[in-house]
Amino acid sequence: MTTSESDLEAARDEAAGLTSRILELRDQYYEGNGSTVSDAEYDAMVRRLDEIEREHPELQKPDSPTQTVGGRAETTQFAPVEHAERMLSLDNVFSFDELAEWAGKVERDAGAERVRFLTELKIDGLAINLRYENGVLVTAATRGDGVVGEDVTGNVLTMGTIPDRLKGEGHPPLVEVRGEIFFPVAEFDALNAAQAAAGERLFANPRNAAAGSLRQKEEGKSPERLALMTKRLRGLRMLVHGIGAWPVPELEASTGVTSQSDIYGLLETWGLPISTHFRVFETVEEVDAFITRYGEQRSSVEHQIDGIVIKVDDLGLHEELGSTSRAPRWATAFKYSPEEVNTKLLDIVVSVGRTGRATPFAVMQKVEVAGSEVRQATLHNQQVVKAKGVLIGDTVVLRKAGDVIPEVLGPVIELRDGTEREFVMPEDCPECGTRLAPAKEGDIDLRCPNAKSCPAQVRGRVEHIASRGSLDIEGLGEVAAAALTQPLEPAEPPLATEAGLFDLTMDDILPIRVVVRDSETGLEKLDGDRPKVMTPFRVSKTREDGSPVPSKRAEVLLENLEKAKTSPLWRILVGLSIRHVGPVAARALADYFGSLDAIRAASRDELAAVDGVGGIIADALLDWFEVDWHREIIDRWTAAGVQFSTPGHPGPGAAEAAGGVLAGLTVVATGSLEGFSREGAQEAILLAGGKAGNSVSKKTDFVAAGPGAGSKLTKAETLGVRIIDAAQFAILVKDGPDALDAPSAGDEAAPI
Known part of the structure; x- marks a missing residue:
C-alpha cells in the first residue's frame, strides 16, 4: 500500500x-x-x-453530518409534520479571521452591491417552526431533520405567548415563522428550585429544560404532574428570527419588505415576539465590536446565548447567494468559547466558613471554562447535592457564565461505570469535631456552633479582616491566615481568636508551621504518611546565634498590622464580622456616630433610624455586643492601639450633612469597572457622599455597568435609569453628575 x-x-x-x-x-x-x-x-x-x-x-457522502441538519425525521412520541420549506442549520465560525473570510466571500459574490450585516444574539434553545395559513396557526413543529419535525402545537399554545391568530390583515395564504424556544435564566433557576422542592431531578441547563418541557405529553400524568407540566410550559418563551415558505418576490410585492430587518418589523406588527438585541452594520469591523461586547456581557442577557448570528440583511442577496444542503450561504454563526463543559468530579469535601456554615464543595479535574481554569465549585448544602443527583466519580456538566461563580449543573448519567459513590454529609465539623446542627429549626444549612474557636471560622474571620473590603492588610492572605489559626501539634496556634491579631510579634510568628495543600484539589499534601508542612514566616537560613531569619512576608505582615490600627472606623467595623454589617452599613454607622463607644451606647431605635441601617442590622449589632468573647476582641484591639473613632468627628448625627458631589444620589455599580475593584467602586461612591445601592429601583440615579453586568443592568434598562461606563463612573465620583454632561466628559455609554 x-x-x-x-x-x-x-x-x-x-x-x-x-x-x-x-x-x-x-x-x-x-x-x-x-x-x-x-x-x-x-x-x-x-x-x-x-x-x-x-x-x-x-x-464526503450526501448523508454526512456535515451535509445534513441534526435530528431525525422518524418519531414515535409526536405526530410528524412536514415543513413547507426546509429548515436549514447554520455554519459556524470560531474566530474573527474566519468571520472576515466568510464576509469577504459574501461581498465578492454580491458583486457591486453593498452588503449590510444584520447581527443578533444566538439563543441557546430549541428551534421551532410556526405554520400560519391566512393568519391562523395551523401547526407548531420542531426542526427534526430539517424536512420533517414533531407536532408540538398544543404545548406551544399552552405557553401563552404565541398567538393562534396573527394581528392585522392581508396575511399570506401560507407562511412559516421560524424562531427559538427557551427558558429565560431567571425562569430556569425558578424551575429547578421547584423541581428540587418536588423531589424531581434537576435540569442540567436551560436548553435541555426547554426541549424536555416542550416535548412533554399529557397522557398518563397525574393531576399534580399535569399542573407541573403546565407551569413549565408557561415559563417558556419564544423569539422569532425569520420566515419561510413565502417567496421573496411575493413578500416584497405584497408588503414592500426588502430586508431581514424589515421582516422583524413586520413580524412585530403581527403580534409575534422579536428580539431587541439586533443591529444592522455596514462593515465587518462593526460586527466584530458587537461580538466582542456581548462576549464580555453574556450574563447580562435574559437568556443563554452561545454565539452571534450574522445575516446578510438584503433579501435579494439571499436569493442570489443561495444555500448548501444544510446551511444558507448568506448567514453564519460566530460561536463563543463554551460556558458549559464536562469534567470529572474527583471528590466532594466539606468546608466551614467564617459564619460556621458547612458547605460541600465539588473538587474536579482542572478544566477551562469561560476563559478561566476551574477546579472547585460550591454545592451549597447536602440537599442540593442530592437534588442535582451527582455522585463522586461522575462526569459532570460545569457552567461558568462570565464572572458568575462556577456551578455544577448535574451528572452525565450515560457515562457512569458503576465505580461512582454517594456523598455522605459529615455529622461533625471537619475542623474542630463539634456536632453540626441547623442554626434554627427548619434551616437546611448545617453549621458548626463553635464560633469562638473553630479553626475554620477563626481563619475565615482573619482572612475577612485582611480583605480589601475591610482593613486591606497586605501579607495576611489565605496561607498566612491558615498558619496563624491552624493548631499543629505540638504547638498551639498564635490566634485562638482574632482578639490577639494586633498583639502579634516576630517571636510569635516565626515558629509557625502550616499544612501544604494541593493547588489542584485543595486537599492536604502528604510527606510519607504524614501531612506535609511549611514555615511561611521564615527562610531556611539562620543567624550566627542559630535563630531563624524572618521572611519578607513576616516583615510586611507586621508593618501592615501596625498601619491597619489607624484604618477608618467603617473598615474596622466591617472587620469585626458583625452579621449584616457590610461596607455600606458600616460607613453609615461610622459617619453618623463617629466612634464605637457611641454605637455601643445607642438604643435599638437610634441605631435603626440611621439611613442604611434599619431594624435587622440594629438587632444584629446589639446581639453581637452581648457576647463576651466579642467584647474581648474590642478590649484587646483597643489595648493594642486600634483606633475605634474618627478623629475630629463632632458626635452622633452631626456629620450627616457633610455632603459631597454625590450627596442625595444613589449609584449602583455592577460588573467589572476598569480601575475599580468591587469594594473600591462602593467606597468611591460613599467617599463622594452618595449611597452605594445593592439593587436597582426607580430611586436609583445611576448604574455604572461593566463587562459581566447581569440582571441589574437589565432592570436599569427597563426602568430607564441612566447607565454609565467605567470612564464615566470615574468622572461621576470625582466631579459629580454635572461633569458627565460637559463636552469634555465624552458621549454617554452606548446601550448594552
Whole structure:
C-alpha cells in the first residue's frame, strides 16, 4: 500500500468513527434532550470531519453530518409534520479571521452591491417552526431533520405567548415563522428550585429544560404532574428570527419588505415576539465590536446565548447567494468559547466558613471554562447535592457564565461505570469535631456552633479582616491566615481568636508551621504518611546565634498590622464580622456616630433610624455586643492601639450633612469597572457622599455597568435609569453628575 493509499485509509477510518459518534450525539441532543459531551467537544468533532472531507472529497457522502441538519425525521412520541420549506442549520465560525473570510466571500459574490450585516444574539434553545395559513396557526413543529419535525402545537399554545391568530390583515395564504424556544435564566433557576422542592431531578441547563418541557405529553400524568407540566410550559418563551415558505418576490410585492430587518418589523406588527438585541452594520469591523461586547456581557442577557448570528440583511442577496444542503450561504454563526463543559468530579469535601456554615464543595479535574481554569465549585448544602443527583466519580456538566461563580449543573448519567459513590454529609465539623446542627429549626444549612474557636471560622474571620473590603492588610492572605489559626501539634496556634491579631510579634510568628495543600484539589499534601508542612514566616537560613531569619512576608505582615490600627472606623467595623454589617452599613454607622463607644451606647431605635441601617442590622449589632468573647476582641484591639473613632468627628448625627458631589444620589455599580475593584467602586461612591445601592429601583440615579453586568443592568434598562461606563463612573465620583454632561466628559455609554 502506498503512502497516499495509507493516508486515505486512515482518513476513511477516522471519518467513519467521527460520523458514527456525531450521529449518536445528535440523537442524544435532539431526541433525548441532552448530551454526554459539551457543545465545544461536539463542534470540534464536526470541524474535524469537515477538514477530512475537504482533504478527501471522495469520502464526503450526501448523508454526512456535515451535509445534513441534526435530528431525525422518524418519531414515535409526536405526530410528524412536514415543513413547507426546509429548515436549514447554520455554519459556524470560531474566530474573527474566519468571520472576515466568510464576509469577504459574501461581498465578492454580491458583486457591486453593498452588503449590510444584520447581527443578533444566538439563543441557546430549541428551534421551532410556526405554520400560519391566512393568519391562523395551523401547526407548531420542531426542526427534526430539517424536512420533517414533531407536532408540538398544543404545548406551544399552552405557553401563552404565541398567538393562534396573527394581528392585522392581508396575511399570506401560507407562511412559516421560524424562531427559538427557551427558558429565560431567571425562569430556569425558578424551575429547578421547584423541581428540587418536588423531589424531581434537576435540569442540567436551560436548553435541555426547554426541549424536555416542550416535548412533554399529557397522557398518563397525574393531576399534580399535569399542573407541573403546565407551569413549565408557561415559563417558556419564544423569539422569532425569520420566515419561510413565502417567496421573496411575493413578500416584497405584497408588503414592500426588502430586508431581514424589515421582516422583524413586520413580524412585530403581527403580534409575534422579536428580539431587541439586533443591529444592522455596514462593515465587518462593526460586527466584530458587537461580538466582542456581548462576549464580555453574556450574563447580562435574559437568556443563554452561545454565539452571534450574522445575516446578510438584503433579501435579494439571499436569493442570489443561495444555500448548501444544510446551511444558507448568506448567514453564519460566530460561536463563543463554551460556558458549559464536562469534567470529572474527583471528590466532594466539606468546608466551614467564617459564619460556621458547612458547605460541600465539588473538587474536579482542572478544566477551562469561560476563559478561566476551574477546579472547585460550591454545592451549597447536602440537599442540593442530592437534588442535582451527582455522585463522586461522575462526569459532570460545569457552567461558568462570565464572572458568575462556577456551578455544577448535574451528572452525565450515560457515562457512569458503576465505580461512582454517594456523598455522605459529615455529622461533625471537619475542623474542630463539634456536632453540626441547623442554626434554627427548619434551616437546611448545617453549621458548626463553635464560633469562638473553630479553626475554620477563626481563619475565615482573619482572612475577612485582611480583605480589601475591610482593613486591606497586605501579607495576611489565605496561607498566612491558615498558619496563624491552624493548631499543629505540638504547638498551639498564635490566634485562638482574632482578639490577639494586633498583639502579634516576630517571636510569635516565626515558629509557625502550616499544612501544604494541593493547588489542584485543595486537599492536604502528604510527606510519607504524614501531612506535609511549611514555615511561611521564615527562610531556611539562620543567624550566627542559630535563630531563624524572618521572611519578607513576616516583615510586611507586621508593618501592615501596625498601619491597619489607624484604618477608618467603617473598615474596622466591617472587620469585626458583625452579621449584616457590610461596607455600606458600616460607613453609615461610622459617619453618623463617629466612634464605637457611641454605637455601643445607642438604643435599638437610634441605631435603626440611621439611613442604611434599619431594624435587622440594629438587632444584629446589639446581639453581637452581648457576647463576651466579642467584647474581648474590642478590649484587646483597643489595648493594642486600634483606633475605634474618627478623629475630629463632632458626635452622633452631626456629620450627616457633610455632603459631597454625590450627596442625595444613589449609584449602583455592577460588573467589572476598569480601575475599580468591587469594594473600591462602593467606597468611591460613599467617599463622594452618595449611597452605594445593592439593587436597582426607580430611586436609583445611576448604574455604572461593566463587562459581566447581569440582571441589574437589565432592570436599569427597563426602568430607564441612566447607565454609565467605567470612564464615566470615574468622572461621576470625582466631579459629580454635572461633569458627565460637559463636552469634555465624552458621549454617554452606548446601550448594552
